[in-house]
Amino acid sequence: MLVLRSSLPSPFGRKVKIAAAVLGLKDRIRMEEAHTADPSDNLRQQNPLGKIPALILEDGTVLYDSRVISEYLDHLAGGNRILPEGDARFAALRNQALADGMMDAGILLVYEKRFKPLEYRFADWQAYQTEKITRALAALEQAPPAEVTSEADLDVGTIAIACALGYLDMRFAGEWRKDHPGLVAWLDAFEAAVPVFAETKTPAAPVPENDPAPLR
Incomplete structure (x- = not known):
């Protein structure tokens, strides 16, 4: 196993x-x-x-x-399932790279709050990470990924985007939602079509100051 x-x-x-x-x-x-x-x-x-x-x-x-x-x-699983062939493969990989970057930036912001005393934090560095997420969200709102109506529609890109948005919900109280109605609708459709997304959900848990909990 x-x-x-x-x-x-x-x-x-x-x-x-x-x-x-x-x-x-x-x-x-x-x-x-x-x-x-x-x-x-x-x-x-x-x-x-x-x-x-x-x-x-x-x-x-x-x-x-x-x-x-x-x-x-x-x-x-036999290939060509969540990693499609041809041009579609690179669209999926690009979406995955964008979503992974959002998650990386979000996690770095969590670490900054969790481990650094206030006097050692750098506002410019936090803004740099926040702006990565802001730009990525804007790009996805302007050109959203293909709608997922069933698990057959999934690829690594759409899975990663859903997980990135879910992480922003969990750690940052879903603040992204108010300015991105298209992405909210996309994620709602994703959750309805992919039951395991709800099954793997972690309850919202914004990180308090110097939280000693395990990473991520």
């Missing part, structure tokens, strides 16, 4: 969980909680970067990160 090391709030882990479910591989993967801030967790031996998600194959090989794992799962 495959083993997925991740944590419940991780949007990258959620991306892999959704991919596994829609590819019919959920029953072949055991979920195992990872604690990235704990040096005694063997995650750092499994992935030298100490990051999640990490997928442990049956022969002990470890794959990371979410992009590599998603491609492996697509391969395991």
Whole structure:
């Protein structure tokens, strides 16, 4: 059996969980909680970067990160499922890159608030990360991804975008929603068409000052 090391709030882990479910591989993967801030967790031996998600194959090989794992799962499911062929592949990969960048920026903002005392935070750096998210949201609002009406419509790009928006809901109280009605409608349709999206949802949990909880 495959083993997925991740944590419940991780949007990258959620991306892999959704991919596994829609590819019919959920029953072949055991979920195992990872604690990235704990040096005694063997995650750092499994992935030298100490990051999640990490997928442990049956022969002990470890794959990371979410992009590599998603491609492996697509391969395991026969290919050309969530990673389409031809020009559509590059549109999906581009959307995934945009969404992953949003998630990276969001996580960095969470870390800044979680670990740095107020006097050591840099407003310019926080604004730099926030502006990445703002620009990405604007681009998606102007040119939204294709509507997802069933799991057959999914690709790595749409899965990643949904997870990025879900992370903004969880960690930043859904502030993005008021200025992006098109994306709100798109995400509502996605959630209705993809039941595992709701199943993998983590309750809203904006990060308080110097929160000692596990990363992500």
